[in-house]
Amino acid sequence: MAVYSVQQIKYEFLLYMKGLGGDFGDWYVGGTAEPEAALFGRHGVRSDVDPWIYKPALTNRATITIVRYFVEVLHADGLVPDIADEGASIAFLFRKSAGTWPPRLRGAALAGRVDPRGSAPGDRGG
Numbered sequence: 001m002a003v004y005s006v007q008q009i010k011y012e013f014l015l016y017m018k019g020l021g022g023d024f025g026d027w028y029v030g031g032t033a034e035p036e037a038a039l040f041g042r043h044g045v046r047s048d049v050d051p052w053i054y055k056p057a058l059t060n061r062a063t064i065t066i067v068r069y070f071v072e073v074l075h076a077d078g079l080v081p082d083i084a085d086e087g088a089s090i091a092f093l094f095r096k097s098a099g100t101w102p103p104r105l106r107g108a109a110l111a112g113r114v115d116p117r118g119s120a121p122g123d124r125g126g
Helices: 006-020 035-042 060-073
Strands: 027-032 050-055 090-095
Touching: 006 050, 006 060, 006 090, 027 035, 027 060, 035 050, 035 090, 060 090
Parallel strands: none
Antiparallel strands: 027 090, 050 090
């Protein structure tokens, strides 16, 4: 499997987001060792409906840098992977919808909403 640099992944994710539109907050970014399980299982992304992409980075530290950029600088939704999770070297991105977790909410707060998959709203890991 080919791996990509931090800059390549950031650029590809930005192009993808720009091409499909929406605010940065409409998107979720994360890092994982198993992108299909994270996207289609944990986050409920529908592969044939919801926009999504993932790219393998050089290391988990590279993935952390990518996710931090999108979450802390651009204010996308997401959770920065734990540095101890050395396998989390694949960055993923999806546009939130009513069927994903976290969902895309307009004019409503996420506080108090319960994840149907059994975790609290603040626990949004990949």
